[in-house]
Amino acid sequence: xxxxxxxxxxxxxxxxxxxxxxxxxxxxxxxxxxxxxxxxxxxxxxxxxxxxxxxxxxxxxxxxxxxxxxxxxxxxxxxxxxxxxxxxxxxxxxxxxxxxxxxxxxxxxxxxxxxxxxxxxxxxxxxxxxxxxxxxxxxxxxxxxxxxxxxxxxxxxxxxxxxxxxxxxxxxxxxxxxxxxxxxxxxxxxxxxxxxxxxxxxxxxxxxxxxxxxxxxxxxxxxxxxxxxxxxxxxxxxxxxxxxxxxxxxxxxxxxxxxxxxxxxxxxxxxxxxxx
Numbered sequence: 001x002x003x004x005x006x007x008x009x010x011x012x013x014x015x016x017x018x019x020x021x022x023x024x025x026x027x028x029x030x031x032x033x034x035x036x037x038x039x040x041x042x043x044x045x046x047x048x049x050x051x052x053x054x055x056x057x058x059x060x061x062x063x064x065x066x067x068x069x070x071x072x073x074x075x076x077x078x079x080x081x082x083x084x085x086x087x088x089x090x091x092x093x094x095x096x097x098x099x100x101x102x103x104x105x106x107x108x109x110x111x112x113x114x115x116x117x118x119x120x121x122x123x124x125x126x127x128x129x130x131x132x133x134x135x136x137x138x139x140x141x142x143x144x145x146x147x148x149x150x151x152x153x154x155x156x157x158x159x160x161x162x163x164x165x166x167x168x169x170x171x172x173x174x175x176x177x178x179x180x181x182x183x184x185x186x187x188x189x190x191x192x193x194x195x196x197x198x199x200x201x202x203x204x205x206x207x208x209x210x211x212x213x214x215x216x217x218x219x220x221x222x223x224x225x226x227x228x229x230x231x232x233x234x235x236x237x238x239x240x241x242x243x244x245x246x247x248x249x250x251x252x253x254x255x256x257x258x259x260x261x262x263x264x265x266x267x268x269x270x271x272x273x274x275x276x
Contacts, residue, residue: 002227006235009219014242016212017090018250020074021081021243023205029078030184030193031201032209033071037181040210044170044177047218053169063172066160067179073097073153074213075184075193080146081243089147090240091262095124096151101158101233110228119272120234122265129262158233162224173217234269241266 023032055063073093080089102120105112112120157176164172188195223232241263247253 002223002225002232003235005219005223005226006232007238009216009223009236010238011242012212012216012219013236014090014239015246016209016216017077017081017239018243018246019205019209019212020078021089021247022250023202023209024078024082026205027196027201028194029075029082030188031196032078032206033074034181034184034188034195035198035201035206036210036213037177037184039207040214041177041181043211044173044214044217047214048170048174051169053167053171055168055171056165059164059168059172060175062160062164063175064179066157066172067176068183069153069160070157070176071153071180071183073150073157074180076146076153077150080150083146089144089150090243091126092144092147093150093154094147094237094240096148097154097158098123098151098234098237100152100155101162102230104159105228105230105233108229110230112228112230115272116231119269120230122269122272123234123237126262126265126269129258129265154237155233158220158224158236159229161221162229164221166225170218170221173214173221176217177214238266238269 020029020032020036023029077089077093080093098120102112161172161176184193184195187193220232220236223236244253244259244263
């Protein structure tokens with residue numbers, strides 16, 4: 001069940017990231033993250049209260065910490081998607097975001113099966129092939145730095161939110177969303193990131209991104225409750241296939257043969273992890 005929920009999180013994240021990248025082409029990336037948080041905060045609060053649970057202070061602080069780390073990942077990812085090929089940014093973010101939970105999971109005593117390890121091993125070259133964009137006039141892996149930094153944020157989010165208690169259910173997502181907004185607002189006020197007003201952001205894109213991000217976060221947390229950090233961390237990181245596919249359909253981004261092969265390897269890796 002954890003693997004299936006992790007895969008569902010990937011679908012939500014992939015679609016949401018595509019919209020976030022589209023929004024970053026029209027407004028500063030930090031603005032997209034901030035206003036998506038504002039609009040989706042009532043949704044995540046209602047969802048958390050509806051599912052119940054009892055959160056202690058540690059759960060709430062861990063949620064806030066996860067949201068703060070994830071905020072940096074989102075802003076960097078959207079900035080990268082707004083400036084470079086989706087196939088060069090999203091897979092790099094997914095690879096790093098998947099490796100960090102795996103390392104922490106193993107360090108904490110988790111022992112994935114041999115088949116699961118095979119899937120994890122296949123996932124690494126899969127995302128590298130997907131990220132290798134080199135159209136005329138472009139630098140191979142030109143969007144990779146954005147992806148790496150974003151992946152650190154996403155991997156950190158998964159590791160921290162996984163430390164919350166099962167009894168807290170989805171309640172840690174509320175302080176996580178609040179912390180995301182707070183971090184973006186504070187850094188924006190400091191002049192490091194540019195944040196614009198509500199009237200200057202693509203509203204439908206921002207709202208849709210917020211809803212999909214909440215859905216992805218909820219699916220991820222439920223997946224972590226049901227499965228291991230290492231395996232869920234990987235299966236929730238297959239969102240680049242969705243982001244790249246949408247970019248290909250909507251923006252007609254060129255997908256080379258090696259990138260298509262990378263997507264196929266991604267599916268093979270997901271199958272191995274699921275069976276393992």
